[in-house]
Amino acid sequence: MNAVETRARAAKATGRKLLVPYVTGGVTENWTDLLRAAVDAGADAIEIGLPFSDPTLDGPVVQQSSHQALSRGATTRQILDDVSRLGLPVPLIAFTYANLVLHGGADQFCAALADAGVGGLIVPDLPVDEMEPVATAAADTKLDLVLLASPATTPHRRTEIAKRSRGFIYAVSVMATTGEQSQLGQAGQQLVTSLRQATDLPVVLGFGISGPRQAAEACGYADGVAVGSALMRRVLDGAGAAELGDFLGEFRTALDRTTR
Amino acid sequence: MDQLLRTGHQPDPVDSRRPSGLGRFGEYGGRFVPESLVPACEEVERAFAEAWGDPLFRAELNHLLAVYVGRPTPLTPTARLSAELGVNLWLKREDLTHTGSHKINNVLGQALLARRMGKRRLIAETGAGQHGVATATAGALLGMPTTVLMGEKDTERQQLNVFRMKMLGAEVIPVTSGSRTLKDACSEALRHWVTSVDDAYYCLGSAMGPHPYPWMVRQFQRVIGEEARAQCAADLVSGTPDYVVACVGGGSNAAGTFAGFVDTPARLIGVEAAGGAAISAGTTGVLHGFRSKVLQDEHGQISEAHSIAAGLDYPGVGPEHAYLAESGRATYVTVDDVEVLAATHRLARTEGILCALESAHAVAWVIRAAGDGTIPPGSTVMLTLSGRGDKDMATLMELS
Numbered sequence: 001m002n003a004v005e006t007r008a009r010a011a012k013a014t015g016r017k018l019l020v021p022y023v024t025g026g027v028t029e030n031w032t033d034l035l036r037a038a039v040d041a042g043a044d045a046i047e048i049g050l051p052f053s054d055p056t057l058d059g060p061v062v063q064q065s066s067h068q069a070l071s072r073g074a075t076t077r078q079i080l081d082d083v084s085r086l087g088l089p090v091p092l093i094a095f096t097y098a099n100l101v102l103h104g105g106a107d108q109f110c111a112a113l114a115d116a117g118v119g120g121l122i123v124p125d126l127p128v129d130e131m132e133p134v135a136t137a138a139a140d141t142k143l144d145l146v147l148l149a150s151p152a153t154t155p156h157r158r159t160e161i162a163k164r165s166r167g168f169i170y171a172v173s174v175m176a177t178t179g180e181q182s183q184l185g186q187a188g189q190q191l192v193t194s195l196r197q198a199t200d201l202p203v204v205l206g207f208g209i210s211g212p213r214q215a216a217e218a219c220g221y222a223d224g225v226a227v228g229s230a231l232m233r234r235v236l237d238g239a240g241a242a243e244l245g246d247f248l249g250e251f252r253t254a255l256d257r258t259t260r
Numbered sequence: 261m262d263q264l265l266r267t268g269h270q271p272d273p274v275d276s277r278r279p280s281g282l283g284r285f286g287e288y289g290g291r292f293v294p295e296s297l298v299p300a301c302e303e304v305e306r307a308f309a310e311a312w313g314d315p316l317f318r319a320e321l322n323h324l325l326a327v328y329v330g331r332p333t334p335l336t337p338t339a340r341l342s343a344e345l346g347v348n349l350w351l352k353r354e355d356l357t358h359t360g361s362h363k364i365n366n367v368l369g370q371a372l373l374a375r376r377m378g379k380r381r382l383i384a385e386t387g388a389g390q391h392g393v394a395t396a397t398a399g400a401l402l403g404m405p406t407t408v409l410m411g412e413k414d415t416e417r418q419q420l421n422v423f424r425m426k427m428l429g430a431e432v433i434p435v436t437s438g439s440r441t442l443k444d445a446c447s448e449a450l451r452h453w454v455t456s457v458d459d460a461y462y463c464l465g466s467a468m469g470p471h472p473y474p475w476m477v478r479q480f481q482r483v484i485g486e487e488a489r490a491q492c493a494a495d496l497v498s499g500t501p502d503y504v505v506a507c508v509g510g511g512s513n514a515a516g517t518f519a520g521f522v523d524t525p526a527r528l529i530g531v532e533a534a535g536g537a538a539i540s541a542g543t544t545g546v547l548h549g550f551r552s553k554v555l556q557d558e559h560g561q562i563s564e565a566h567s568i569a570a571g572l573d574y575p576g577v578g579p580e581h582a583y584l585a586e587s588g589r590a591t592y593v594t595v596d597d598v599e600v601l602a603a604t605h606r607l608a609r610t611e612g613i614l615c616a617l618e619s620a621h622a623v624a625w626v627i628r629a630a631g632d633g634t635i636p637p638g639s640t641v642m643l644t645l646s647g648r649g650d651k652d653m654a655t656l657m658e659l660s
Contacts, residue, residue, distance in 0.1 A: 053561040054443065054547060056450045057294040063437055075559050098292045099546040103560030125292045125549070129282060150296035152457065157298070175296055175458075177451045 003091040003119035004045060004144040004167035008202040008223070011044055017255040018168070018204055018224025019215075021231055021248055022095060024049040024065040025082070026074025028235065032082050037245035039088055042252035047122065047226060048083065050076050050096035057124040059179030061229040065236060076100060080116035093120035093146065093167070101126070106137035114141040120167045122146045128160050135164065146170050149195060151187035162198035169195055169203045171222065179229045181208030184217055192222045212254035219258045227251065279580075283471020283550075286586060288579035291470040293450065293549045300457040305472040307377045312479060317372065324368050325483065328401070329358050331365075333484075335491035335642070340610040345630035346637040350501070352488045352644040354513065355615060361647030362484060362513045363394040367463060369480035371398035374461030381405040383456065384463045385449035387414055387442030387509070388571035388618065389421025390647055391465030396430035398463075406430040407460075409448045411441040414570050421651050439564040442509075442574045446548045466510025467578035470549030474578050478515040485520020488642055501642035503635060505529045507621040508592065509536065509572035511581045513646040518590060526642075528590035530581060531625045533600075535566030538577035539585045539592040545576075552579040568597040568655065569617035571647075599624040601659065604649065616647035617655070 001009070011018050021038045025031065025048050038046050051066035051074055058066065076096075083092060094113050101109045101123055113121060121143050126134060128147055138145040144167030149158055152175060162169060173188030174181060192203050205218045206226030215225045231244060239247075283289045283305075291301055311317040325331040333353045342349045354362035367384075374382060382399050384406065386392030392408040399406030408425055412434040415422050425432050438444035446469075453462045467477040493499050504521045506514035508530040518528050532540055542553035547562055555563040555575035565575040584590035595603075600617055603624035608614050615623065622643050629635040649656075 053438065054447050056447055056548065057296075057454070059451075060437075067437070070561065077559075097546075099554075099556070099562070100560045102546060102551075103556070124294050125546070127291065127293065127295050127298050129298070130290055130292055148295045150294070152296050152299045154299055157295075161295075172296060176455050 002142045002144045002166065004093060004146070007044060007091050008168045012202045012223050017219040017258055018044045018202065019248070019251055019255055020045045020047060020204055020224060020226040022047040022049060022226060022228030024051060024062065024069050024232060025079035026051065026069035026072055027065045027232070030241070032086060033241035034235065034244055035086065035088060037241035038248055039090055041245045041248035043090055043248065044224065045091045045093055045120070047093045047095045047228070048079065048118070050079060050094055050100055052097040052100055055097055057177055059177040059229060061233045061236065062178045065232040068236065080112055080118070083118065084116040087117070091119035092117065093122055094118050095122045098123055098126045101134055106134045107140070110137040110141040110143050113143055118143070120144040120146055122148070122170060124148060128157065128164055131164065148172055149191060151175055151191050158194060159198050162195055162201065165201060168223070169199065169201055170226065171195060171203050171205045173205050173207045173218070176207060178207055180210035180233070184208060184214055188218065189221050212250040215251050216254040216258050219255055279471065279475050283475065285580045285583035288550070288552045288582040289471055289474055290551050291549060292546045292551065293470045294454060296454050297450070297457065297470070300453070301470050301472070303377065307373055308472055308476045311373050311376055317376065321369055321372055325365065329364050329368065330356060331483065332487045333357060335488060335495060338611050341607065344610065345627065347626070347630045347635050348640045349626060350640070350642050352484060352517065352642060354484060355613070355619070355645050355648035359390070359394045359397050360650065361390040361394070361616065362481060362516065363391045363465060364397065365483055365516070366465070366477050366480040366512060367391065367394040367398045370461070370463045371402050371404065374404065374463065375402055377461065379461035380459045381407070382463045383407045383409070383449060383452055383460050384465060385409045385442065385445040386465060387411070387445065387573055388569065389414065389418040389425070389651060390571060392430070392432070393421050393424045393428070395463050396425040396428035399430060400428045407452070408432050409435050409445045409452060411435050411439070411445045413440040414442065414445070417655060418570055418651055420654065442570065443562065443565070450548065466512040467515040467580060468510040468548065468550060468552070468576060474550065474580055477512050478519055478580060481512050481516025482519035484513060484516040484644060485518060488517065488644070489520040489524070492642055496640055498640055500524045501526050502639040503527045503529055503641040505531060505622045505626055505641060506644040507531045507572065507618050507646060508577060508581060509574050509618065510576070511578035513644050515578060515580055517644045518584065522589065528584070529625065530590055530592040531621045532592055532594045533565070533567030533569060533572040533621060534594040534596040536572050536574055537594045538575060539581060540594050542577070547576045550579050552582045553577055568600055569621065571616070571618040572621065593625055595621050595624040595628065599628060603627055604656070613645070614649040615645050616649050617652045619645045619647055
């Protein structure tokens with residue numbers, strides 16, 4: 001069992017709800033300070049967005065954060081260099097698109113992630129049918145390739161995703177791109193419930209989590225939440241590490257209350 | 261033709277050149293989309309395979325192509341230009357279809373499919389606006405509300421087509437992300453589809469995108485090649501042309517044209533824009549749901565394409581073209597904007613045909629190749645004129 005899954009299963013065993021913030025790599029000059037703040041605020045793992053010019057699953061906020069990072073000259077290599085110097089005590093999970101993964105070969109890409117100390121990988125436009133050879137390369141380098149399931153996923157595909165996902169399963173709460181939602185719908189809860197029947201792997205709910213109250217609501221049925229747009233919106237508006245840390249601290253407090 | 265057969269899949273009784281189960285042409289194609297869209301793609305694949313094998317569906321489509329689109333389009337000899345070039349150049353006149361380009365063939369097929377699937381509205385992306393106009397037209401014809409995503413830059417340089425779409429009742433949404441062109445309209449259309457898969461059908465405009473679109477769009481466009489082949493058999497002394505030429509952006513008119521000639525000895529030539537030459541200058545990558553040749557930098561970021569023709573301003577190419585290039589069955593060449601403008605004027609002055617700037621790419625290559633002997637004198641050339649040039653008049657007036 002690799003780092004992400006070890007951490008996720010351990011949390012699940014003790015009833016701790018997973019807090020998985022997303023930060024776009026290179027979004028600001030001092031972007032790695034955001035990662036440290038997230039750890040201090042109680043993140044269990046951190047998704048690091050490796051910006052791609054043509055994301056097909058990102059809403060306006062994450063798109064804009066990626067655009068900002070690319071405009072600043074961010075590259076995968078530079079982001080991984082930054083990350084490799086951090087030595088953070090929580091697993092890091094790269095979140096990026098298939099073209100960046102396959103561009104120089106999946107083996108090379110996964111090795112670069114592993115060398116930088118990244119423990120997991122999420123590729124939203126790489127469905128289970130297309131996951132080879134990335135899955136093999138990830139396994140060879142001890143990376144957890146986290147798969148996504150959505151409300152539209154059929155029972156047969158849910159079973160396959162549950163079987164092949166590593167680390168945890170990323171349950172997409174709504175049929176939408178990444179972004180904040182005013183309220184959580186029923187679809188996410190139904191998806192998590194059905195995934196539970198297929199696996200004991202932790203299930204993390206993402207897409208649409210806008211604040212601590214919603215996160216706590218989601219953790220009434222899920223093992224944790226991923227939070228992206230709500231954080232990146234604040235960063236794009238000028239929030240620094242301290243402010244982001246405070247905001248994530250509210251999530252931590254809310255999640256910890258659900259376990260009492 | 262057997263080269264395109266893939267092992268390990270059920271052959272289609274109607275068309276043996278169906279891609280493999282995962283939608284691959286060789287290593288190209290596939291379905292690289294968010295999980296939320298996989299079931300929708302599977303639904304389209306099932307529905308299309310069933311419809312394509314249904315004589316009633318085909319009959320309704322063929323009827324519409326005849327009485328609404330104006331098919332068959334003629335194969336026009338070019339007397340004066342042929343004499344000047346020393347080759348026998350024939351034009352397959354997709355510019356004479358209703359709405360003025362080949363796009364309508366595919367769109368009517370997909371719109372009928374959408375209605376058969378019980379979808380209530382259409383969404384589409386467009387570059388030059390011809391696919392948007394065709395989709396708006398089909399939406400009006402079938403009573404389906406239509407939303408068209410179009411790069412903001414393209415809405416500015418193709419104002420006539422934006423107005424046409426609105427006249428037809430479509431909603432046109434300018435896309436302001438990225439380079440504000442077709443590439444970004446495609447990304448936005450996929451994002452839009454994620455939020456509306458239950459009631460909306462994504463009417464994709466070229467032989468690209470996730471499986472089954474490259475295959476399906478080629479099948480809806482193969483009417484071009486099949487008609488042209490029969491017309492060549494009737495009109496040409498040789499029966500088959502020596503060269504079959506078509507412009508290539510995403511590549512739908514070329515895919516449809518080539519489908520009629522892939523099992524003949526004709527040389528297949530796809531003409532790309534020099535600034536958007538995914539096959540000639542690209543490398544293997546994944547964009548908008550499929551693996552093919554794409555323009556990208558050393559880091560894997562997609563590069564911005566450039567062409568004077570908005571419809572060719574796309575950094576990727578349909579996967580079947582990447583495969584045809586790799587297998588050697590088709591050859592892909594490039595022409596630049598200067599040659600395109602010259603070709604537009606020359607065709608207009610010699611034949612009285614104002615073609616689309618996209619189509620002028622194919623004309624430009626024939627002019628160059630006949631001039632430098634690449635096409636030997638006396639050869640017969642069949643060129644698909646994919647669309648008419650009305651939409652480009654503002655661009656041409658600006659440059660004149």
